[in-house]
Amino acid sequence: MADNKKLVSEITSMDEDFTQWYTDVCIKADLVSYSNIKGCMVIKPAGYAIWELIQKHLDARFKETGVQNAYLPLFIPESLLQKEKDHVEGFAPEVAWVTHGGLEPLTERYCVRPTSETLFCDYYKGEIHSYKDLPQVLNQWCSVVRWEKETRPFLRSREFLWQEGHTAHATMEEAEERTQQMLNVYADFLENDMAIPVVKGRKTDKEKFAGAEATYTVEALMHDGRALQSATSHNFGDGFAKAFGIQYAGKDNQLHYVCQTSWGLTTRTIGAMIMVHGDNSGLVVPPKIAPVQVVVIPIQQKKEGVLDAAYNIAKSLSDYRVKTDDTDRTPGFKFAEQEMRGIPVRVEIGPKDLEAGKCVLVRRDTREKIECAISDVSAKVGELLDTIQKDMFERAKKHLAEHTFEAHNKEEFAEAFKETKGFVKAMWCGCRECEEKVKEEFNATSRCIPFEQEKLSDTCVMCGKPATKMVYWGRAY
């Protein structure tokens, strides 16, 4: 009964109120639940199962590039956080502070890690002595805490799950190579597994990570035209190494500072998936990261042979993540649930189909119905999952292309930001002042300086001075 009420009540239309649509989908697809801990969410089984598949795919890609996993402490002593000046300025205002352990006050307060650069530096200082100890290429899967004021499921919460990679290298070149390598890993993962096309580029100095020399980003475009920073990769140069004293004896027998990187992707990716692929019936999950890829739904399941046929079809689909919905709810309810949860394919099998040796496959993304001989179902579902994965990416790519605009001067730039439609490409002089003006006048930010540069005009659209770069601008989550 409780179930029924929940699903029958429709979700808000995304065209009417995108924000409310997003929240409705998060709740009604059973991904999260609000907890009584302000700003923190409960990730429910249906949401966590997606995160597990994200972890699996991404972790395999990491390990192929030589990454090893480790685990560092949850706490950072205040003095450690303060060692790198820019870094502490960036993070100290938004951390949670532990002041008591057991019944006693701590002599020095600890923050709950908002990110672990300082901890990895402290660790590397003890581990790295010689060039033979390099490179160090570690990653950890954990949760971090940032005391956000406004929170939304997956997009911004006081605690979130992520992976953070931290590496140390002998040279700046090697650090730069790793920084870009990991950005490419993210782009490849997002495009091929999540079916989310991205723009790769470098953050401006204003937008880069606290303490980084260079921050690279993969930016995705949501259905409502807003940008979402989907993963970042930072090159720290030797800044942290100097602050923490991490040196190694080189082949030349001299002491050198190491060069470091870090790179991360969070549960926010689930938010991106919702907002890139979802529709007015709920989630649409790309097959590669769908916890259930196929659901078999019997029609008139009390009729002789139907339920057995459903089980047999499910059995023949055991190469995929398959489920049979044999509950006593109506087929209509089951269809709605499959759609809400974004299960890529449903197989309908009723008495008439059974007689004809057939069943019906229904794609979640297009709702296309495909008749299929029961004996062909495994091969057909396999094909269909591949097709859906590909089509979802192509559709998202088309949306990205159609919502990327060019502005050659300030008028066009202003026009492009009259409503939030997408990315706006425009030339920039390179100064922070113009970036701040864009924020002020258009409530937009620089998303990245894309690796693929174009020359749209000679001058900065804001100040008219000579342009140095083309920038992707947008309104962000």
Add this chain to the structure above:
Amino acid sequence: MADNKKLVSEITSMDEDFTQWYTDVCIKADLVSYSNIKGCMVIKPAGYAIWELIQKHLDARFKETGVQNAYLPLFIPESLLQKEKDHVEGFAPEVAWVTHGGLEPLTERYCVRPTSETLFCDYYKGEIHSYKDLPQVLNQWCSVVRWEKETRPFLRSREFLWQEGHTAHATMEEAEERTQQMLNVYADFLENDMAIPVVKGRKTDKEKFAGAEATYTVEALMHDGRALQSATSHNFGDGFAKAFGIQYAGKDNQLHYVCQTSWGLTTRTIGAMIMVHGDNSGLVVPPKIAPVQVVVIPIQQKKEGVLDAAYNIAKSLSDYRVKTDDTDRTPGFKFAEQEMRGIPVRVEIGPKDLEAGKCVLVRRDTREKIECAISDVSAKVGELLDTIQKDMFERAKKHLAEHTFEAHNKEEFAEAFKETKGFVKAMWCGCRECEEKVKEEFNATSRCIPFEQEKLSDTCVMCGKPATKMVYWGRAY
């Protein structure tokens, strides 16, 4: 050089100083590193890779029994922790308190979860309305914090990794069934994957979990004769449900309280593995959870063909977790490292072997050397890994049997505890007073009331009153 120094210096002998041996192995096998955060450790890649395999095996077993993973917040508001009286008494003295978020003091302080019963209760209260919402069978993999005074790597640290399962059921019978089911999952995992034999039983009221009606435990015996509680499973009855008001409408249309369980296994299991299987050369890792199962070590690797042969052997072993050590260190050093890290099998291949079409397999556990045709190496290594896994379990079982003693009266009981030799089985009257006296007089505790009861005598070894149960007693970690 740094490497060399580390390995050449020998570890303390376990017979001389078991505690120091344990610490030496943890450090020299590169499992952990002490961090600058007092009482917290860094789990290094070699240690974390073991934890990843533990997670993989255990999680698969969980999922077979219908467990779903989820993620609940890191923080517990003080008022929530206080809702169940026994529970708060058990945990409040040992938690870390967060008092500030960002720059502002919190209106209510939060503790960092020491365990999540209260959070799951709070969540279940919102999720459970009808009998149709039951059972709820969730688990999370996370870290928890308990502000311990004395800490040791893996065995006791202020932060540790674990899984905690939390379930809610319609009836007490179902909760009891789940509690025992999960204990059996742990026992099966420990015995078959970790090669650690365990005694299954129930904790006495004195030793049970804060808030539980019944706590079940799997107790293992370390090489030095100390007991280690390796996993526990708790039946809460409806105690938490009453404290938190978790009720459901039954088929009878009446409101009922749910019955709950929780169960957990921690990174302490790695400590158990070290102390059950390790020897004076370092770790001995059971093949099923060994991150590297086989290392191929070329001898005189500069001689023509040797390195290629080593690579080819490794290639033929790709069904296993295999590594080739082609570094320029000496074979002796490589052997010592393989032993220190507990890699189950090493394959030695030198110019003479190559000429004869042979190689030498060396078992880590027994050091037995086995000649093997290069063409047979894959089949032979497969067999050998199975044999090692089985033999390690049998040896540990023999050790357990030989170090489990019976005491029929107080004299025998006292004799058995003159030194720490192992478990002591003895009859008990059932009263807490006698348990406290055992602690006082012999510095030992009741480990469990084993499911397999025997009648050793009619009276309690401590007070002489009629005995109700046979108990395993021991000195514990």
